Amino acid sequence: MARLGTGIGWRPEIADVVEAMPGIDWVEAVSENLCPGHLPDSLLRLRERGVTVVPHGVSLGLGGADRPDAGRLAALAERAEVLGSPLVTEHIAFVRAGGALTASPSLEAGHLLPVPRTRDALDVLCANVRIAQDALPVPLAVENIAALVSWPDEELTEGQFLYELADRTGVRLLIDVANLHTNHVNLGEDPARALGELPLEAIAYVHVAGGFERDGVWHDSHAHPVPRPVLDILTDLASRVAPPGVLLERDENFPDGDELRGEVEAIRVAVEKGRAAATGTGPAARTARTGADAGSGSVSDDAVRQRLGLAQAALLSALVAGSPVPEGFDRVRLGVQARALAGKRADVVGKVAPELPVILGARYRPAFLAYAQGCPMTGGYRRDALDFVAHVLRTAPGDEDPGVRRELRQWWLERSGPVPRSARPGARLARATRRVLLRR
Secondary structure: OOOOEEEEEOOHHHHHHHHHOOOOOEEEEEHHHOOHHHOOHHHHHHHHOOOEEEEEOOOOOOOOOOOOOHHHHHHHHHHHHHHOOOOEEEEOOEEEEEEOOOOEEEEEEEEEEOOOOOHHHHHHHHHHHHHHHHHOOOOEEEEOOOOOOOOOOOOOOHHHHHHHHHHHHOOEEEEEHHHHHHHHHHHOOOHHHHHHHOOHHHEEEEEEOOOEEEOOEEEOOOOOOOOHHHHHHHHHHHHHOOOOEEEEOOOOOOOOHHHHHHHHHHHHHHHHHHHHOOOOOHHHHHHHHHHOOOOOOOOOOHHHHHHHHHHHHHHHHHHHOOOOOOOOOOHHHHHHHHHHHHHHHHHHHHHHOOHHHHHHHHHHHHHHHHHHHHOOOOOHHHHHHHHHHHHHHHHOOOOOOHHHHHHHHHHHHHHHOOOOOOOOHHHHHHHHHHHHHHHO
């Protein structure tokens, strides 16, 4: 695997800081936020300087029951080619469920959700990874995710699951040490054991990020400083293998340039500390294969996909549509996850449609969270923004500020055609009266 070096996640908000930061060998950009024909000038300048750019996908849903969407794969491939990237990355997660496979409504999570570590899920994931590998012009690496909830009756540890995935498909691994810390706090999983079970030779690069703890739950926010336990896991990993690349992720609440540079330097120091204490790692990898009880199963028909799809649809429906909690899940922890998903929806819609928080002011977030309780996302964040405004226009009380209503109606009209019809009793009566008069 090519050596990448030290990198940072490129985001428009810190583009100038990243360009001016010394010692940055490569950057990673969210694939879905890039338009191949109109790349940001900052990324173009970085590429001209020889800085490697890696597209990082977030919406493919390789861990979902359905086969990867050909359009999403083509978009990821196009970005890799335009950027001249040596590889592309995605997540071991599902992001949507339902639909034709399960004869249930299609639902979007708007976030990365964990795949059950079962043989069924592993078979489906391996098949989906192979489909993606065949469609992409460069190697694929997949990332372990952070989890607030665990699936009941899991059959493999995280390390075993990742080992078998890499062994059966040849896919590279993007190891997020912050996510190992998250799963340690939230699920009681041992990060050292997970590292010991990994096929270290398959690591493409490493993510490092910050988060925060609230009421005993660790939230992988990407909006807080990298804590010492995460750096310690990075040091442990570096003592086992020289990571080809290490990258700092920060998605919001951006600090000043000096603080970002300090976090990048702390990552370098953690890696150097691990390399100084390096010992042989071959036995750990060999032990992992034995512990994984490795198999070579494959998806021969849709029965396995359907079983997985039904389980994922039940979980996602409980999280975003108020359905009963599936048996075996922690109800309290699912409540935490549901609130986190709704909060993320509110934040992302506020970025996709920045006019809405301005128009509604302090009422935006509570109004959106109330809307999210009964209106699951079905078509992505831009559709979600339109549906939210339509909901507000239909349900707003009669004493609503007419200026706010007017701005919302105009915003909706400019983006979606006809203004949504009001659901108020008076408006419905007026429409019914007009229909009666027309029939006469």
